[in-house]
Amino acid sequence: MSASPKAIAGYDVERVRRDFPILTRLIHGKPLVFLDSAASSQRPASVIAAVDEYETLHHANVHRGVYQLSQEATDLFERARERVRGFVNARSTREVIFTRGTTEAINLVAQSFGRPRLKAGDEILLTHLEHHANIVPWQLVAEQTGAVVKAVPMDRRGVVDVADVAAYLNERTRIVACAQVSNALGTVLPVREIVKLAHARGAVVLIDGAQAVPHQKVDFKALDCDFYAFSAHKMYGPTGIGCLIGRESLLESMPPWQGGGDMILTVSFAKTTFNTLPFKFEAGTPNISGAVGMAAAVDYIESIGIEHIHAHEQRLLAIATEKMLKVPGLTIIGTAPDKASVISFTLDGVHPHDLGTILDSEGVAVRTGHHCAMPVMEFFDIPATARASFACYSRESDIDALVAALHKAREVFS
Amino acid sequence: MDLKDLYREVILDHNKSPRQFGRLDPSDSSADGHNPLCGDRLHLTLRLDGDRVSDLKFEGKGCAISVASASMMCEAVKGKSREQVAHLFHEIHEVLTRHDAPVPEDLGKLAALSGVREFPVRVKCASLAWHTLNAALERSDSTVQTE
Numbered sequence: 001m002s003a004s005p006k007a008i009a010g011y012d013v014e015r016v017r018r019d020f021p022i023l024t025r026l027i028h029g030k031p032l033v034f035l036d037s038a039a040s041s042q043r044p045a046s047v048i049a050a051v052d053e054y055e056t057l058h059h060a061n062v063h064r065g066v067y068q069l070s071q072e073a074t075d076l077f078e079r080a081r082e083r084v085r086g087f088v089n090a091r092s093t094r095e096v097i098f099t100r101g102t103t104e105a106i107n108l109v110a111q112s113f114g115r116p117r118l119k120a121g122d123e124i125l126l127t128h129l130e131h132h133a134n135i136v137p138w139q140l141v142a143e144q145t146g147a148v149v150k151a152v153p154m155d156r157r158g159v160v161d162v163a164d165v166a167a168y169l170n171e172r173t174r175i176v177a178c179a180q181v182s183n184a185l186g187t188v189l190p191v192r193e194i195v196k197l198a199h200a201r202g203a204v205v206l207i208d209g210a211q212a213v214p215h216q217k218v219d220f221k222a223l224d225c226d227f228y229a230f231s232a233h234k235m236y237g238p239t240g241i242g243c244l245i246g247r248e249s250l251l252e253s254m255p256p257w258q259g260g261g262d263m264i265l266t267v268s269f270a271k272t273t274f275n276t277l278p279f280k281f282e283a284g285t286p287n288i289s290g291a292v293g294m295a296a297a298v299d300y301i302e303s304i305g306i307e308h309i310h311a312h313e314q315r316l317l318a319i320a321t322e323k324m325l326k327v328p329g330l331t332i333i334g335t336a337p338d339k340a341s342v343i344s345f346t347l348d349g350v351h352p353h354d355l356g357t358i359l360d361s362e363g364v365a366v367r368t369g370h371h372c373a374m375p376v377m378e379f380f381d382i383p384a385t386a387r388a389s390f391a392c393y394s395r396e397s398d399i400d401a402l403v404a405a406l407h408k409a410r411e412v413f414s
Numbered sequence: 415m416d417l418k419d420l421y422r423e424v425i426l427d428h429n430k431s432p433r434q435f436g437r438l439d440p441s442d443s444s445a446d447g448h449n450p451l452c453g454d455r456l457h458l459t460l461r462l463d464g465d466r467v468s469d470l471k472f473e474g475k476g477c478a479i480s481v482a483s484a485s486m487m488c489e490a491v492k493g494k495s496r497e498q499v500a501h502l503f504h505e506i507h508e509v510l511t512r513h514d515a516p517v518p519e520d521l522g523k524l525a526a527l528s529g530v531r532e533f534p535v536r537v538k539c540a541s542l543a544w545h546t547l548n549a550a551l552e553r554s555d556s557t558v559q560t561e
Contacts, residue, residue, distance in 0.1 A: 353539065354421075354479070357535075361417050368452070369453070383475055383476075384452055413421075
């Protein structure tokens with residue numbers, strides 16, 4: 001890592017910060033230093049305004065009424081779908097299913113794709129660094145079908161080796177589900193290679209993109225995976241909305257997951273005909289304002305440019321890594337060569353929970369705990385870590401505030 | 415919000431050098447406590463002499479608040495009758511959860527835990543050991559959770 005990476009040309013972080021009203025808040029009398037964007041990022045004024053405008057002027061139920069407002073709401077909702085499609089380069093909007101978020105998207109695939117097809121002895125292959133949301137749905141479907149869940153190991157840096165993935169794949173592997181970026185360690189996984197290997201074995205691949213989408217360009221078509229799941233609230237959008245992107249031929253072959261309105265064409269007590277894609281998987285009134293907010297978040301990211309955000313965050317990652325390692329007793333957990341802007345760490349003699357409280361008293365918000373990745377914590381034999389994560393609005397002085405607060409924590413516990 | 419209220423000298427001291435740390439073998443009862451939110455785990459063993467807790471020890475990992483609370487609790491409870499322990503539990507519970515509760519004079523060192531109530535997310539850290547003690551006294555072998 002270079003000693004002092006130069007600012008990214010043309011990236012004006014102070015200007016970006018002015019788009020986020022919450023960043024002017026004081027916490028315990030100190031300026032908010034928000035370093036928990038990996039858990040949920042803040043929203044720019046444009047997203048807040050888009051949701052507000054929808055609620056104020058355009059709300060009605062979608063796909064139902066013949067009246068003007070319902071048409072407006074439907075247009076906004078379907079335009080949001082098209083916006084998200086373009087963002088991740090899905091082939092058509094039939095491949096874009098709105099869900100409550102990544103977790104629901106993965107559960108949908110486990111239950112609608114996995115449950116009818118999996119047989120006793122079939123294998124579902126995960127990696128050791130998965131978030132609970134990409135473990136538990138597979139354990140549930142394994143329990144229901146007699147399939148077996150296996151996990152590709154990682155090394156002490158938190159790297160999953162493609163050769164190990166190849167070694168774990170076999171003729172019984174039906175589904176491979178892995179994160180593109182680890183939320184607990186920051187590791188970027190070689191998902192393109194994993195997809196190739198899995199497809200060569202005839203397995204279907206789901207990628208948990210929750211931590212990837214806010215940091216790097218995602219191209220569903222080029223990745224060539226079968227399912228891709230992500231959430232709006234980690235990419236500057238609202239909570240409670242996300243997407244499952246799925247290969248159309250697979251989605252067509254899958255039965256509906258939930259039943260209700262909007263997912264049917266005709267219903268009689270004898271027989272129900274299901275709606276076409278993507279509506280087949282969207283039972284009930286959807287989160288319309290959430291979808292509108294998600295589309296506004298896409299607009300926002302594209303107005304800055306995801307490649308600029310990526311470069312800015314990588315610069316902060318390098319600076320933070322260097323500065324934090326100078327704090328005596330600090331250990332970074334997750335040292336993969338290819339990382340997203342996430343730094344998990346421990347500080348000798350200070351439990352992460354105490355660290356979180358002390359940092360908070362300085363206005364510094366970091367996540368502490370197991371990060372919904374207990375197998376990762378167990379691997380490193382620690383109960384928890386603290387985690388700082390950076391977004392488009394993070395700045396170098398945030399890192400200085402973090403480091404100063406870490407020194408304060410050492411003082412309290414000296 | 416003042417950190418000094420939370421991390422008082424006596425709490426930092428008990429975190430650094432926990433008293434009654436370890437495991438009694440043999441013991442008359444034991445219980446496990448677990449706070450999944452922060453990963454705190456403790457194992458409590460105790461010996462009974464009739465109605466009295468003649469000795470007790472704890473071991474495990476946790477944040478400063480949970481370790482100090484367990485350490486001070488073991489020190490305070492040693493030699494006390496079940497009734498006295500129940501009374502102490504009630505007092506601690508009040509002090510931790512009621513913002514305006516007066517801090518009883520007979521709490522001694524344990525009064526230091528009263529600072530925790532200004533930090534609501536940390537109350538569970540302080541109460542873990544006490545719930546575990548209750549479980550051990552009820553001769554329950556089940557794991558206690560504060561989440």
